[in-house]
Amino acid sequence: MANEELIDSLNRALGLELAGVIQYMQHSFLVTGAEREVFRGFFRDLSGEARDHAETLGDKVVALGGVPTVEPGEIRQSTDLGEMLRQDLELERAAMEAYMAAWRACTDAELATKFLLEERIASEQKHIEEFEKLTSERKANVTRERITLRQVG
Ligand SMILES: [Fe+2]
Numbered sequence: 001m002a003n004e005e006l007i008d009s010l011n012r013a014l015g016l017e018l019a020g021v022i023q024y025m026q027h028s029f030l031v032t033g034a035e036r037e038v039f040r041g042f043f044r045d046l047s048g049e050a051r052d053h054a055e056t057l058g059d060k061v062v063a064l065g066g067v068p069t070v071e072p073g074e075i076r077q078s079t080d081l082g083e084m085l086r087q088d089l090e091l092e093r094a095a096m097e098a099y100m101a102a103w104r105a106c107t108d109a110e111l112a113t114k115f116l117l118e119e120r121i122a123s124e125q126k127h128i129e130e131f132e133k134l135t136s137e138r139k140a141n142v143t144r145e146r147i148t149l150r151q152v153g
Contacts, residue, residue, distance in 0.1 A: 006113070020046070
């Protein structure tokens with residue numbers, strides 16, 4: 001019997017990756033100013049990565065007896081780079097929730113899918129941490145670092 005909960009979570013992740021393909025591409029179109037030099041390529045690479053992720057998910061959904069979604073999640077856009085980065089962070093967090101739910105839905109019969117999801121979760125977490133740094137939500141604790149250095153010296 002097909003694991004409907006797993007298929008649903010994978011489809012949720014697929015919809016968010018499909019949204020990522022378009023959202024990142026759109027951000028690469030819209031980014032202007034000096035930052036464009038760096039962020040055009042940055043967003044296009046992420047769009048390509050989201051497409052690769054969507055492909056694995058669609059293939060897996062069919063392998064499990066489901067039908068892959070053709071509905072992307074919500075696509076958000078802005079002409080302000082800071083706002084784009086916050087939108088992308090939120091999209092990555094939503095995808096992470098879907099991947100976690102899929103991971104939790106795996107039974108002993110779906111160990112290989114579970115391993116695949118673990119790799120994906122690790123790489124999505126890297127994206128989240130990078131976006132948290134880009135939006136300055138995550139920073140090194142400089143005060144603590146100075147104290148540590150003083151203790152070492
Ligand atoms: Fe992804």
